[in-house]
Amino acid sequence: MAVKEVPTIHDVATLAGVSTGTVSRVLNKRPGVHPETRVRVQEVVERLGYTPSAVARELSGKGEALGILMAPGTRRLTPYFTLLYEMLVDAVWREGLRVEETLVDNAGLPLLPAKAYIMLGAHDHDHRVEHMERRKLPFVLLGVYPGAFWVAPDDIEGAYQATRHLLELGHRKILHVSGRPERQAERERIKGYRKALKEYGVNFEANMVIDGEFSTLQAYRKVRKVWEEGLRFSAVFAASDEMAVGTVAALEDLGIQVPKDVSVVGFDDLPELSTGLTTVRQDIAEIARTCVRLAKDAITGAKPYGVRVPVQLVVRGTTALRG
Amino acid sequence: MAVKEVPTIHDVATLAGVSTGTVSRVLNKRPGVHPETRVRVQEVVERLGYTPSAVARELSGKGEALGILMAPGTRRLTPYFTLLYEMLVDAVWREGLRVEETLVDNAGLPLLPAKAYIMLGAHDHDHRVEHMERRKLPFVLLGVYPGAFWVAPDDIEGAYQATRHLLELGHRKILHVSGRPERQAERERIKGYRKALKEYGVNFEANMVIDGEFSTLQAYRKVRKVWEEGLRFSAVFAASDEMAVGTVAALEDLGIQVPKDVSVVGFDDLPELSTGLTTVRQDIAEIARTCVRLAKDAITGAKPYGVRVPVQLVVRGTTALRG
């Protein structure tokens, strides 16, 4: 099994019968290339499976640095952000850009200059956001922030689908284990939950929404507590896989079978956490790619806009017809 | 505040009055440079705070790829491995090496060739280890594996210090919340725990060691369960910060105050998890640097050896004199 040499821009140029300059122009979607030539080059690129060397591109000075900023406290310790961060780094490199060592001071502000910043875990009225705006630095936010560049999963739709799935299975008493209400995504998921309930003529009850603080353990404690206090439900929609796992554990300890007695739906579809769990899948890789795309637009000074990344329910083993 | 240009090898060469070739030879510790010249170059390097560009080095073909392999299932989802992985990537770049995209097939074996591999989360008789040995591929393991290159925190000593700390505070009934017993680190931590007990003349009781499965939730459930079943203790040594957090929560739910009624010690000192927690600090950055150092030795075909990275108890707010 001989090691296949990776093709370079020179190989492409030779095969296509043009110069490297032309190939480069095609790759970077620059104007001034004859349409036919463009097509021919692209075909060779395709055929060879050529990918530009990020290292060489970087050396040539073209490399642009993007900063990835995590809210202090969010860090990379949660599975969701860990995964998103990885995908982001990957997407950035694929675009021929570079991730700046995103050192932050203790206020969460960047210490090194970058062309644009992708900010994760920001909340409304985050002082970091104001800071970026005041400094006129290009940035992209994860979450809905009208007036800025933003990318967000379709939280309302996801929650709606999850809840509707439970309703279709005949459930009417549906507990919603939410995260911190400060977080916008949580509020949207509640919206989706209420929308589905309404559609099925089920009254919304405030005590059916509890705060699981985004943690497996807290979800466990809260679910167990409310059940022991007498609250009853035949299904649970948890706003994250982690909280869904805690929920399942709590029910188990209470002697309740999932999904026979109670159905459970999660959110995120994180690998290794969601095995066997009915949940709402986020395409994290797509979210990452979108963030990078908007960051590039932000650099060019384009008008800010936002993108909703679609989401999809995956039915697995924790939901069943109401017994 | 003008942006300071980063110095290149050319700047160093000019300032030192030599050619870039000579500077490169000095930097790479090659022979054939006059001692005086060597010193002169090093002084300029020092003065300018010059660091070779990893990108340029990479392009020139000198870059060597290191693979970082995580056991399937370990993934980067736990805070400890997330942090370690980050530190490893950082350490690798600092050494002028490169991290190969460590894609693995579904048996956890590398798909891309690298000069050496750093394997995380391997267990005894891991088929991946056998595979590497058979192929005569250089590798470094995290954990104690005589006969191979290995790096491990001083688990015995850490557990010993943690337990002794509790004993010194007057505790005699000390519960040990351990991880999965298959994991070698857990067995070592039990050893350290027993060593301290013995030194203080306290009998080891098998039912005082429980399996928290390395998870906050499982630790919570187990601790709560054994207490409800009547087991009593005045202190807990948890084999990870995550389990320590679960332990504290369980005690709280049982109406037991920490540290007034029961003291708790963790292990790892992970940022954002160990705030306020008395725990055993691992120098994860040092572990990462050591892994890379051994990997370089492994590449040169040196004789395998292992390194213990020291560990230190940090006393914070979850331990107190026995009431």
Add this chain to the structure above:
DNA sequence: AATCAAATTGGAAACGTTTACAATCCAAAT
């Protein structure tokens, strides 16, 4: 058919390293 401008393309330098090879230096041996 000749001219011109625009469109397209090629050529080469530059980015910061490493390294093989050539050139120089120096001291010792003749």
Add this chain to the structure above:
DNA sequence: ATTTGGATTGTAAACGTTTCCAATTTGATT
């Protein structure tokens, strides 16, 4: 005083891109 040979140092190509500038082609206009 030469020669020799080892030690030291300099030189330049190579790595894979991007991009500026010059060269060529094309097509329209006269």
